[in-house]
Amino acid sequence: MALDLRINKYADVPMEEKQRLFDEVTRDERFEEYLYGCYECGICVASCPSARFYDFSPRRIAQAVAREDVDLVYTLMNDSIWDCSQCFSCDRCPRKNSPGGLITIMREVAVNNGLSSAQEALEGYGRIVYKIMGTGTQVSPDMLQPNAFPDWGPHVKDISDNLDIWRRALPPETLHTTETGWQVDDKTIIELYLIWHMTGVMNMIQEVDEGLYEILVDVMEERLEEEGYDVTFD
Amino acid sequence: MIPSETLVKQAKDRQFVQDPNKAPTEDIHDIIFQLEKEGEWEVQRVPEPYMEVKTKYGRIKKIPIEKTWHHKSCGQCGHIPGYSTSIFWLNRKFGYDYIDPSDQTSCTAWNYYASATSNAAAQAAVAMRNFAAAAETGYYPLIHCGTSFGHYKETRMQLIHSAELRRQVRDILARLGKKFVIPEEIVHYSEWVHAMRDKIKENQVRDMSMIRATVHPACHYHKLITEDVIYDPEIYGAQRTAIITGTLQAIGVDVADYSTWYDCCGFGFRHILVSRDFSRSFATQRKIEVMKKEANPDVVVTHDTGCVTTLDQSQFAAKAHGHEVGVPVLSDSQMAALALGAHPYKVLQMHWHNTDNTGLLAKMGIDPDKAWAEFEKALEKLKDGSQQYLTWEDTDG
Ligand code: SF4
Ligand code: SF4
Numbered sequence: 037m038a039l040d041l042r043i044n045k046y047a048d049v050p051m052e053e054k055q056r057l058f059d060e061v062t063r064d065e066r067f068e069e070y071l072y073g074c075y076e077c078g079i080c081v082a083s084c085p086s087a088r089f090y091d092f093s094p095r096r097i098a099q100a101v102a103r104e105d106v107d108l109v110y111t112l113m114n115d116s117i118w119d120c121s122q123c124f125s126c127d128r129c130p131r132k133n134s135p136g137g138l139i140t141i142m143r144e145v146a147v148n149n150g151l152s153s154a155q156e157a158l159e160g161y162g163r164i165v166y167k168i169m170g171t172g173t174q175v176s177p178d179m180l181q182p183n184a185f186p187d188w189g190p191h192v193k194d195i196s197d198n199l200d201i202w203r204r205a206l207p208p209e210t211l212h213t214t215e216t217g218w219q220v221d222d223k224t225i226i227e228l229y230l231i232w233h234m235t236g237v238m239n240m241i242q243e244v245d246e247g248l249y250e251i252l253v254d255v256m257e258e259r260l261e262e263e264g265y266d267v268t269f270d
Numbered sequence: 271m272i273p274s275e276t277l278v279k280q281a282k283d284r285q286f287v288q289d290p291n292k293a294p295t296e297d298i299h300d301i302i303f304q305l306e307k308e309g310e311w312e313v314q315r316v317p318e319p320y321m322e323v324k325t326k327y328g329r330i331k332k333i334p335i336e337k338t339w340h341h342k343s344c345g346q347c348g349h350i351p352g353y354s355t356s357i358f359w360l361n362r363k364f365g366y367d368y369i370d371p372s373d374q375t376s377c378t379a380w381n382y383y384a385s386a387t388s389n390a391a392a393q394a395a396v397a398m399r400n401f402a403a404a405a406e407t408g409y410y411p412l413i414h415c416g417t418s419f420g421h422y423k424e425t426r427m428q429l430i431h432s433a434e435l436r437r438q439v440r441d442i443l444a445r446l447g448k449k450f451v452i453p454e455e456i457v458h459y460s461e462w463v464h465a466m467r468d469k470i471k472e473n474q475v476r477d478m479s480m481i482r483a484t485v486h487p488a489c490h491y492h493k494l495i496t497e498d499v500i501y502d503p504e505i506y507g508a509q510r511t512a513i514i515t516g517t518l519q520a521i522g523v524d525v526a527d528y529s530t531w532y533d534c535c536g537f538g539f540r541h542i543l544v545s546r547d548f549s550r551s552f553a554t555q556r557k558i559e560v561m562k563k564e565a566n567p568d569v570v571v572t573h574d575t576g577c578v579t580t581l582d583q584s585q586f587a588a589k590a591h592g593h594e595v596g597v598p599v600l601s602d603s604q605m606a607a608l609a610l611g612a613h614p615y616k617v618l619q620m621h622w623h624n625t626d627n628t629g630l631l632a633k634m635g636i637d638p639d640k641a642w643a644e645f646e647k648a649l650e651k652l653k654d655g656s657q658q659y660l661t662w663e664d665t666d667g
Contacts, residue, residue, distance in 0.1 A: 065390065065428070065432050065434075065435065066390065066428065069427075069431070083532065083533075085533060085534050085536060085538070085552050085556070086538070086548075088552070088556070089548050089551060089552065090548075118540070121534060121536070121537065121538035121539065121541060121548075122383035122384070122538070122539050123489040123490075123493070123534035123537075123538070124420075124489055124490070124493045124494055125489060125493060125532070125533070125534055127493050127494065127496070128493070140382075140383070140386065143385075143386030144386045144388075144389060146386070147385070147386045147387055154386075157385075157540070158385050158387070158540075159544075160543075160544050161384070161385055161540065161543065161544055164381065164384070164385075164543060165381060165385060165387055168344075168376060168378050168380070168381040169378075169381075172375035172376060173344045173347070173348070173375070173376045174344035174345070174348075174376050174378070174380050174381060175344045175345045175347075175348035175349055175380075175575075176348050177348050177349070177351075179348065179349075180349060185583070187546060187550065187586065187587040188583045188586055188587075188624060189586035189587075189590075189624065191586070191624045194621075195622065201649055201652055201653065202621070202622070203351075204652050204658060204659050204660065205616075205619075205645070205648065205649055205652060205659075205660040206351050206355060206619065206659075206660065207355060207358070207359075207616075207617075207659075207660055207661055207662045207664070207665055208351075208354065208355055208358050208370055209370070209659070210342070210347075210370050210371075210372055211347055211351050211354070211355070212659060217342065217343075217344045217345075217346075217347035217348040217376070218342050218347045218372070218374075219372045220372055220374070220375060221372045221373050223373070224372070224373045224374065224375060224403070225375075227399055227446050227448075228375050228396070228399070230442075230445070230446060231392060231395045231396060231399065231442060231446075232392065234395070234442050234445065235389060235391045235392035235395060235442070236389070236392075237387065237388050237389060237392045240386075240387045240388070240389070241387055244387065
């Protein structure tokens with residue numbers, strides 16, 4: 037996904053398609069709040085953690101969108117936006133832009149349209165999406181496995197070896213869980229599934245990860261049916 | 271020629287005066303109450319008695335003292351559970367009534383910022399479902415996570431400015447059989463700790479004056495909807511948020527400054543999970559090493575899931591590569607609990623943290639070996655089956 041602006045990597049993608057995605061970005065309700073123009077001052081770049089480690093620039097993104105450079109926006113949407121850390125340090129922009137917010141919208145458009153860059157960026161991410169959408173909490177204690185976090189050292193093994201007993205050694209009653217961050221009521225989970233259903237989020241998952249979509253749909257439909265809901269995600 | 275000094279005021283002479291009448295942004299409270307009058311939603315009031323703090327432009331923010339509904343954080347509860355345990359312990363210490371609900375989901379914003387596999391309506395519906403669940407109990411939401419706090423404020427802004435989004439989310443909530451209710455203030459737990467700092471100081475039993483700390487304010491606490499963040503003229507001249515620093519200074523900790531205080535921790539949402547080389551490098555090279563060189567702190571204190579995780583966990587690999595690291599990372603709730611005499615393992619659960627923190631404990635006069643032995647003794651009861659869980663009563667022993 038490395039950004040290379042010396043060549044027009046996406047020259048063969050029809051301009052109409054690039055324009056269609058660009059329009060999807062600018063039509064978003066949040067767009068007007070996130071971009072007012074750009075002084076090219078670079079304050080956002082100076083604050084940006086990702087700009088220090090990647091060939092990445094929030095200024096380039098704000099400018100490309102402000103100039104309506106449909107071609108460049110398409111390239112950035114493929115090869116740049118996933119480098120952003122979503123820290124919103126760039127919100128100190130004197131023009132009141134939010135390059136990070138623009139990127140959030142661009143990512144949603146990339147996902148909604150199943151761009152291969154979105155699929156690539158989210159590879160290895162399925163378990164996380166599954167946890168959050170399926171259980172209502174994202175980071176679970178049982179994710180702390182030494183093979184998942186080798187760079188965090190032997191302490192991860194200590195935790196995973198002692199997981200059950202250390203969780204039971206937590207005084208708050210909701211925290212004795214190992215598969216979820218805390219104990220979530222069945223009724224609460226059902227409400228969450230209904231929210232995913234009513235807001236079309238599952239269609240976004242289907243665009244980027246068909247396998248994950250199938251698993252999630254199975255889990256959700258079964259749970260909803262048990263509770264008497266006749267809901268399908270197709 | 272006109273001398274330039276008559277035209278340009280020296281920066282040091284300039285004073286930032288917090289004046290709500292000169293605030294460049296609208297007052298959210300006016301709008302949410304107006305929308306209530308128009309029948310758009312209900313507003314859940316901060317329960318009395320409450321504390322008042324000032325935000326960036328001098329507006330008053332109400333902080334509930336008790337009757338709080340604890341909106342927990344995925345990362346804290348999953349990987350650094352002593353963080354939330356300390357928040358609950360502080361409430362119990364002061365005899366405050368609170369609820370630790372199981373009718374709560376994550377804000378799901380970690381996923382939203384990392385993968386974008388969600389949308390504005392879903393995010394707002396998740397937020398409003400949690401708020402409705404809190405309102406049903408009569409207790410007031412206290413948000414443990416910096417990202418949930420920032421994200422809920424962004425969501426509130428979107429709901430305020432979009433009648434269509436309000437309609438869509440109101441319909442979803444109605445189909446779930448829930449009220450459409452928004453809290454009067456969105457309050458982060460560290461704002462509660464800040465508001466309680468005088469009380470914490472009054473009840474302090476451990477001297478912290480020998481401890482030097484650096485502070486990392488969480489991006490999603492102070493960079494999103496920045497006007498709704500605690501600022502205090504007594505702290506950094508109200509040039510940056512007073513959060514954490516105010517609490518630490520109250521308990522006598524020496525807070526040292528460093529040049530990269532505004533930088534993020536390197537968490538990056540997707541990066542901490544799938545591009546950890548970035549998170550590790552940023553956390554150690556732009557934060558920990560700079561702190562070490564410029565301030566040589568005993569501890570880094572922060573107030574968000576991602577920041578504690580990234581700043582703490584990243585140090586192992588950096589140390590292996592010979593970098594100047596090795597600073598323990600704690601939350602302000604854990605520091606406040608320590609000041610009030612909390613047990614480092616039964617309450618603070620410091621064994622879930624990575625960077626060696628025994629030196630910090632020793633400096634505070636706590637024998638880490640003795641404390642660990644006490645924790646292990648408590649575990650025996652769980653191992654032999656005579657007790658299933660460690661209880662709050664066990665933490666007092
Ligand atoms: S939100 Fe993204 S673009 Fe903005 S400063 Fe953070 S990493 Fe850079
Ligand atoms: S800070 Fe704002 S105005 Fe300056 S370059 Fe970045 S987006 Fe443009």
